[in-house]
Amino acid sequence: MSPPTVAARSDGAQARERLLYAALRLFAASGFERTSVRDIAQAAGANVSAVGYYFGDKAGLYRAAFFEPLGDHCQGEMPAPGTVPLPDLMHGFFRDLLKPLKQGEAVQQVIRLHFREIVEPTGLWKEMIENELRPQHEGLVRVLCAEFGLRKADMELQRLTFAIIGMGIHFFVAQDIVQALAPEVMEGPGAIDALADRLAEGALAMIEAERRRRAAQPRPARRRSTR
Amino acid sequence: MSPPTVAARSDGAQARERLLYAALRLFAASGFERTSVRDIAQAAGANVSAVGYYFGDKAGLYRAAFFEPLGDHCQGEMPAPGTVPLPDLMHGFFRDLLKPLKQGEAVQQVIRLHFREIVEPTGLWKEMIENELRPQHEGLVRVLCAEFGLRKADMELQRLTFAIIGMGIHFFVAQDIVQALAPEVMEGPGAIDALADRLAEGALAMIEAERRRRAAQPRPARRRSTR
């Protein structure tokens, strides 16, 4: 058997990187359990033991694939309430939220890993909720509170927040379904931007409806006294 | 014979049922790959080989757990356009959609299995899309087409449909997230009904907004007749 085509000593960390991205691709495609380190090593053109060498173990490799490629891709911070008109804010929000759908394959795969974590938790998901989902959710909650003049979010506002975010999230979770039922909806960057704008307008309509509902309805019972 | 016709043994098909529901519970909790037939058999108080005996193999058991417990729990059919006022229709739609969230544990676990299938396909998901998701989606598309006087759904209408359904779906997919961020939103049947009503109102607001958008906007460019 002739030696493998890859250079035997190919500058150290190259193998690590190949491993990382092969792992990202395979984990995103098939999940943690269905992906074996042997498959990853083979796809990366590296030896099985290289994953032990560079990442400790399979879980370490998964963790690296989960966090590293995203780099400093910080979630778009929500502007402080009042500094930006609500329509602009919502449009910006959905543009940011859906941005990964337009980006490179690697980012999309990371996103896919993150959503996979929701359904098939490997242990990183608590960390993910606190670091990614909670700030995003509470950012929007804060904005809506200011919008309705609330000091503290009530249940209706929480519902509204989940509904608004859920509209966006759905296009990540259900990528394959959209693909099967109406592929044109997500084809090309233009379609994504248009989608973000429509979702923003939809969210604004929902917020307006909620505002009317609150105006029409008598003051909800206050469980806590003022402090 | 694979299907045991008569219970020769007192516990006969009981073992099959115990196996089925233990499998449902464990598959829903941990997914296909992370669940071993040994664990299932032990949880069911049956022997490992009983799964081979009753279901052929692990995949057969999974399939049975996936389809059987739902029984005739048909998805609520969408009424023909025009027979029901839109607000009632949307309220009914979300009540039906969220109904499983109030139902027994078994149904919820099946639902969880179904959503798991979206992210971690085991091969049943094509079948699922065609039998469950497509009819639901196209039912709503048909209603909205009638609402806007369209012969055929355009991309905007597809977007709107996904956004509306996505709001509801999100509360299945992200049950754990809701639990972590604002548990009161989904606590108790009353909360679910209220949630369904709010989502319906939100959807109606979005539909109204879209109607206005269509009215305000010049006729969408028709590509085919130009030139």
Add this chain to the structure above:
DNA sequence: TTTGACTTCAAACAGTTGTTTGAATAAGGT
């Protein structure tokens, strides 16, 4: 050239997986 740290590799390890086997047990029909 020799040294020594860094990197690769094939092989082996120990454990778990889904599945099969063949004997043992129970119930009914004759």
Add this chain to the structure above:
DNA sequence: ACCTTATTCAAACAACTGTTTGAAGTCAAA
């Protein structure tokens, strides 16, 4: 009583899992 059929069981099977091993290789500095 017998025979047949249905069901259970412990054990064994082969294949695969993630991980470790120890030797071999590569390269830069001494």
